[in-house]
Amino acid sequence: MRQKYCIGNWKMNLTVNEAISLAGAIAAHIDSNNKVKTIVCPTFLQLLAVKKILENTTIKIAAQNCAATENGAYTGEVSAAMLATENISYVLIGHSERRQYFGESDKLIFQKLKLAMQYGLTPIFCCGESLTTRENNEQKTFVLQQLENSLFQFSHDEFKNIIIAYEPIWAIGTGKTATAEEAQEMHAFLRAVIAEKYGTTIAENCSILYGGSVNEQNARQIVSQQDIDGVLVGGASLKAESFLKIYNSF
Numbered sequence: 001m002r003q004k005y006c007i008g009n010w011k012m013n014l015t016v017n018e019a020i021s022l023a024g025a026i027a028a029h030i031d032s033n034n035k036v037k038t039i040v041c042p043t044f045l046q047l048l049a050v051k052k053i054l055e056n057t058t059i060k061i062a063a064q065n066c067a068a069t070e071n072g073a074y075t076g077e078v079s080a081a082m083l084a085t086e087n088i089s090y091v092l093i094g095h096s097e098r099r100q101y102f103g104e105s106d107k108l109i110f111q112k113l114k115l116a117m118q119y120g121l122t123p124i125f126c127c128g129e130s131l132t133t134r135e136n137n138e139q140k141t142f143v144l145q146q147l148e149n150s151l152f153q154f155s156h157d158e159f160k161n162i163i164i165a166y167e168p169i170w171a172i173g174t175g176k177t178a179t180a181e182e183a184q185e186m187h188a189f190l191r192a193v194i195a196e197k198y199g200t201t202i203a204e205n206c207s208i209l210y211g212g213s214v215n216e217q218n219a220r221q222i223v224s225q226q227d228i229d230g231v232l233v234g235g236a237s238l239k240a241e242s243f244l245k246i247y248n249s250f
């Protein structure tokens, strides 16, 4: 059985106190059966406070980013080593907002993935095409290229530790979701190319999540697709009520 995930990406939202309240409100209603692993992604500033609140719960924490270099004179950056020291177990890498607004290339993303794994963090690798790419029906070639340039550089053993999130850019924060069928088609494609590269066992065990305007209305249909192993939720993760409804859609 592939692990299922319900992940809330809080992006650059909430004060530290608001993040603490949200984490507490979510934790009060997440059961501990672990059928669905719940992860929240606070900002670096909120990270340790939220971790403390979630200490005796099954909810895990992911950083939204980490540096592509080990340590040193990189003003404003936070390293994978620093996250690992604080027992943060997951990190988002290659989110489309990082690629788009901060110019992160596949090469840089590869370096981040490498460092994250070197320090024992589980990367949640994000990929996905723009609207123009989708309109030209080039989404498969495009996403495959993203995988080949970064993920597929890793060995079988390394690759096994990576969670993938397919997030079409045109669906992020726009209220436009891919239909469940469109998402399933991409997920099946991703699993097929992973099988080709790493074999069917690894592909069958790889968790591939969907992200892009997931909300309490569409979550059930999305997570019921055969190759969709969970969701990465932005906007709808900022309110405990909607995030919990999404969690309960599994």
Ligand code: PGA
Residues within 6 Å of the ligand: 009, 167, 171, 172, 173, 174, 175, 211, 212, 213, 214, 232, 233, 234, 235, 236
């Ligand atoms: P959204 O964001 O749910 O607000 O579209 C998803 C994401 O960027 O991870």
